[in-house]
Amino acid sequence: MISKEICERVLQKAASTGADYAELFAENTLNHSVNLVGGKVDSVHDAQIAGAAVRVFLGLRSVMATTVDTTEAGLLRCAQRAAEALAQGKAEISITLRERLFGDIHPIQIAPASVANADKVLLLKDACSAASGYHDAVVQVTGTLLDVDHHILIATSEGLWAQDRQIRTRLMVNAVAEINGETQTGGCHPGARRGMELFEAVDPKAVGQEAARQAVTMAGAGYCPAGVMPVAIGNGFGGVIFHEACGHSLEASSVAYGNSQFCGKLGEKIAHEKVTAIDDGTIPNEWGSVNIDDEGTPSHRNVLIENGVLKSYMIDKFNGRRMGMPPTGNARRESFSYVPTSRMTNTFIAPGNDKNEDIIASIEYGLYAKEMGGGSVNPVTGEFNFSVNEGYLIRNGKVCEPVRGASLVGKGSEILPKIDMVGSDLACGQGMCGSSSGSIPTNVGQPLIRVSSITVGGR
Amino acid sequence: MDFQAFRQIAAEEAAKLQIEEYELYYRLEENTSVSAFRHEINNFSSASEGGVCLRCLINGKMGYASTQQLSDESARALVHRAADNAAVLETAEPEFLVGAGQSYEAVSASRVPLPDADSMRKTALDGQDALYAQQSVIDGCETEVFAGRTCIAIHNSRGLSLEYENTVSGAFVAAVVSDGKPDGEKANNYKIRLGQLDKLDLNAAASEAAADARATLGAGVAPTGSMPVVFSSKAMAQLLGTYAGIFSAENVQKGLSLLKDKEGSTVAAPIVTLVDDPFYDKSAMPMPFDAEGSPTRRKNIIENGVLTTLLYNLRTAAAAGKTTTGNGAKTSYDAKVGIRPFTLYLVNGPFTQEQLLQKAQNGVLIDSLGGLHAGANTISGDFSLQSSGFLIENGQKTAPVRSFTVAGNFFRLLEGISAVGNDPLPPTSISPTAFVSPSVLVEGLSIAGK
Numbered sequence: 071m072i073s074k075e076i077c078e079r080v081l082q083k084a085a086s087t088g089a090d091y092a093e094l095f096a097e098n099t100l101n102h103s104v105n106l107v108g109g110k111v112d113s114v115h116d117a118q119i120a121g122a123a124v125r126v127f128l129g130l131r132s133v134m135a136t137t138v139d140t141t142e143a144g145l146l147r148c149a150q151r152a153a154e155a156l157a158q159g160k161a162e163i164s165i166t167l168r169e170r171l172f173g174d175i176h177p178i179q180i181a182p183a184s185v186a187n188a189d190k191v192l193l194l195k196d197a198c199s200a201a202s203g204y205h206d207a208v209v210q211v212t213g214t215l216l217d218v219d220h221h222i223l224i225a226t227s228e229g230l231w232a233q234d235r236q237i238r239t240r241l242m243v244n245a246v247a248e249i250n251g252e253t254q255t256g257g258c259h260p261g262a263r264r265g266m267e268l269f270e271a272v273d274p275k276a277v278g279q280e281a282a283r284q285a286v287t288m289a290g291a292g293y294c295p296a297g298v299m300p301v302a303i304g305n306g307f308g309g310v311i312f313h314e315a316c317g318h319s320l321e322a323s324s325v326a327y328g329n330s331q332f333c334g335k336l337g338e339k340i341a342h343e344k345v346t347a348i349d350d351g352t353i354p355n356e357w358g359s360v361n362i363d364d365e366g367t368p369s370h371r372n373v374l375i376e377n378g379v380l381k382s383y384m385i386d387k388f389n390g391r392r393m394g395m396p397p398t399g400n401a402r403r404e405s406f407s408y409v410p411t412s413r414m415t416n417t418f419i420a421p422g423n424d425k426n427e428d429i430i431a432s433i434e435y436g437l438y439a440k441e442m443g444g445g446s447v448n449p450v451t452g453e454f455n456f457s458v459n460e461g462y463l464i465r466n467g468k469v470c471e472p473v474r475g476a477s478l479v480g481k482g483s484e485i486l487p488k489i490d491m492v493g494s495d496l497a498c499g500q501g502m503c504g505s506s507s508g509s510i511p512t513n514v515g516q517p518l519i520r521v522s523s524i525t526v527g528g529r
Numbered sequence: 530m531d532f533q534a535f536r537q538i539a540a541e542e543a544a545k546l547q548i549e550e551y552e553l554y555y556r557l558e559e560n561t562s563v564s565a566f567r568h569e570i571n572n573f574s575s576a577s578e579g580g581v582c583l584r585c586l587i588n589g590k591m592g593y594a595s596t597q598q599l600s601d602e603s604a605r606a607l608v609h610r611a612a613d614n615a616a617v618l619e620t621a622e623p624e625f626l627v628g629a630g631q632s633y634e635a636v637s638a639s640r641v642p643l644p645d646a647d648s649m650r651k652t653a654l655d656g657q658d659a660l661y662a663q664q665s666v667i668d669g670c671e672t673e674v675f676a677g678r679t680c681i682a683i684h685n686s687r688g689l690s691l692e693y694e695n696t697v698s699g700a701f702v703a704a705v706v707s708d709g710k711p712d713g714e715k716a717n718n719y720k721i722r723l724g725q726l727d728k729l730d731l732n733a734a735a736s737e738a739a740a741d742a743r744a745t746l747g748a749g750v751a752p753t754g755s756m757p758v759v760f761s762s763k764a765m766a767q768l769l770g771t772y773a774g775i776f777s778a779e780n781v782q783k784g785l786s787l788l789k790d791k792e793g794s795t796v797a798a799p800i801v802t803l804v805d806d807p808f809y810d811k812s813a814m815p816m817p818f819d820a821e822g823s824p825t826r827r828k829n830i831i832e833n834g835v836l837t838t839l840l841y842n843l844r845t846a847a848a849a850g851k852t853t854t855g856n857g858a859k860t861s862y863d864a865k866v867g868i869r870p871f872t873l874y875l876v877n878g879p880f881t882q883e884q885l886l887q888k889a890q891n892g893v894l895i896d897s898l899g900g901l902h903a904g905a906n907t908i909s910g911d912f913s914l915q916s917s918g919f920l921i922e923n924g925q926k927t928a929p930v931r932s933f934t935v936a937g938n939f940f941r942l943l944e945g946i947s948a949v950g951n952d953p954l955p956p957t958s959i960s961p962t963a964f965v966s967p968s969v970l971v972e973g974l975s976i977a978g979k
Binding site for chain 1: 566569570571572573574575576577578579580582592593594595596597598599603610611613614616617618619620646668669671705715716717750753755783784785787863864865899900902903904906908909911912913914915917931932933934935936937974975976977978979
């Protein structure tokens with residue numbers, strides 16, 4: 071993308087006022103998606119994101135400047151802006167970059183850009199017609215097939231020069247069902263760090279049917295009752311509970327500033343001993359995986375919580391300085407326009423020993439949250455919320471009728487000790503996580519778990 | 530290469546492909562932000578971003594493509610990409626390009642002189658001083674000062690040539706407070722002030738942020754049950770923002786809004802009037818034209834409870850046999866033209882918030898809502914949302930409560946608004962889209978607490 075020699079000159083310029091660290095991040099990304107509404111191709115989104123960001127540190131100060139002009143002159147001007155904003159000093163440093171090679175552990179077979187629009191349309195139509203044909207109650211179906219070809223280059227004053235090409239593909243089908251005037255929605259959104267070979271593992275028809283099944287089930291459901299009760303949360307996207315209740319509060323962007331309920335708790339028990347939680351960006355071809363993070367640090371498998379004890383935070387280079395801790399391969403940014411910070415990759419609760427049937431049977435009256443929606447958290451207080459897309463009441467240890475409109479709220483530090491049963495059917499779900507460094511792909515995951523008591527919003 | 534040169538090359542390439550109708554939409558944003566922590570500047574960023582979106586009409590289908598690279602090669606590639614994308618489109622309703630010769634409202638954009646880096650640093654540090662002067666404030670308070678310029682240009686093959694520039698500056702102060710006990714409870718709150726930096730009252734902003742955070746310390750749990758709810762100005766604006774999409778003709782035509790065939794019908798209580806105003810006097814970004822280049826205008830969406838109009842762009846207006854309301858919008862420069870309001874606000878009623886609390890007698894005052902992207906279903910209208918606020922006991926605001934949910938249905942809520950407040954309306958957001966509301970009283974919503 072940009073030669074080593076140019077990168078060296080840009081970094082030298084960036085460090086010319088005394089920076090103790092300089093970094094150039096450049097990207098060339100193609101975002102492509104085909105959108106279907108009511109069986110017809112409604113729009114095609116096709117955007118090239120291309121530009122660069124220069125970042126310099128001096129102690130605990132950080133400056134970033136960005137540009138869409140990636141000629142040498144444009145990059146040098148950008149570096150100059152960063153240097154001038156950082157300090158007034160004068161420094162001459164010599165930087166020699168060496169390419170760091172790493173094995174690509176996320177091989178791609180069929181680059182989406184090599185597949186014609188018309189073929190993508192056929193696949194999407196397969197998925198959407200399976201949804202509309204699922205049941206008479208399905209009144210509208212929308213679908214999106216999106217692919218991202220994200221090519222990044224990172225060069226730093228430490229001598230690093232590395233590139234990565236991250237290709238991701240995702241199929242999203244949403245269905246609307248109406249029964250007796252009550253409208254509800256369902257969705258299914260599988261994705262991976264794969265090319266179009268994703269659809270050797272994922273059947274588009276099954277995706278459409280799943281979206282429709284959820285919508286039809288929920289359209290026929292009554293409202294979820296409100297109150298405090300035990301909740302069994304299903305595997306896959308159910309892992310969003312850990313993502314919100316704990317994950318965000320373990321990011322250095324909160325911890326470094328003392329703005330996390332888990333500051334200073336390393337080595338302490340913060341969760342039930344059955345809870346082991348991991349952030350792992352090295353899982354081959356997973357949605358949230360990266361070879362290197364957006365600061366060039368190789369991705370790691372980080373055990374965050376082991377048997378209830380807090381073991382690690384997720385740390386980027388800049389916040390790591392304040393914390394006096396090394397980066398963990400979690401620095402991420404949506405694009406060059408965002409200042410990178412510590413974020414999650416694939417985050418999940420590890421499988422335990424409880425049997426699914428025992429978890430359900432243990433609940434006399436409560437909620438089975440089979441499919442979860444999104445959520446959010448305030449890391450300072452730990453208060454989180456998330457919505458239940460498909461829920462069922464549990465009575466006398468049996469899953470009974472479906473209920474809709476439920477949400478779960480609580481405080482992370484209070485909920486973690488209440489995750490007191492952990493099943494073994496670990497699965498992951500794909501999401502886009504939004505935070506200060508933009509919207510990035512992350513996996514959430516868990517086996518079926520039980521939360522012994524939590525506030526269920528309903529009516 | 531600048532945008533003018535890029536336009537020339539794209540035009541040549543379009544001519545080669547015999548594309549007669551096309552438009553180039555250009556957006557450039559230059560944003561600078563400075564943040565401070567522990568009385569020191571810790572982050573400075575100067576970002577320049579944006580790009581060009583080309584859309585072209587081929588056989589009645591509008592294909593889109595965009596790029597951030599202004600080069601000869603990318604200009605030519607852009608035309609081919611947009612043409613390829615047009616070829617697979619199937620929806621029946623065509624998009625249109627606006628012709629030259631429209632008349633536009635004169636708006637006073639660019640009202641703030643952009644500050645230099647030194648005055649931004651000074652304001653960020655002043656913000657720290659203001660925060661740490663507050664009672665109960667602890668380590669962790671952040672301030673951020675921002676300034677930005679937005680340029681938009683729309684040029685099309687029908688002779689339309691529009692340019693717009695706007696600047697904005699402001700500051701964000703975030704207070705963290707504690708109850709003072711070892712390992713005690715913390716709470717946080719932030720305020721944003723927009724305007725010329727040397728005229729911002731950061732002491733007042735810091736004081737409000739700290740006071741609002743302190744007020745939530747020691748929060749208990751709300752009771753469970755059905756009860757009257759007063760939504761604060763902030764919480765009601767959050768709800769309006771979440772559900773604004775129901776007024777989009779695009780969602781209606783796609784079967785994704787329940788307001789289908791409701792124009793002219795009663796959809797809200799008679800005391801409800803909802804306005805969309807592109808020239809709202811506190812807007813930081815008043816807009817004379819929309820993302821298609823159509824002139825914008827102020828209109829009532831709901832007037833005394835009756836849905837007077839949906840929001841239209843050219844495509845949806847043509848499909849409905851109406852004229853555009855000038856609400857064509859792009860969520861970013863590269864997006865397809867959709868529909869969004871400008872400043873959407875609920876018209877004030879006669880009551881102070883205290884009077885609304887009196888009317889409620891016993892219930893909850895919801896000050897802030899969370900998880901709106903997940904807990905609110907914009908199609909069915911159902912919501913179940915994390916809330917924080919205060920108990921209302923005997924008509925008075927009493928103890929703080931948190932971590933409870935409010936559940937209901939937005940369509941029922943509009944019908945069930947029983948009194949509208951007259952709170953002074955806060956300044957709006959830095960984007961052209963903003964949501965503003967006074968406090969409102971709604972009877973009988975479901976609260977889930979203990």
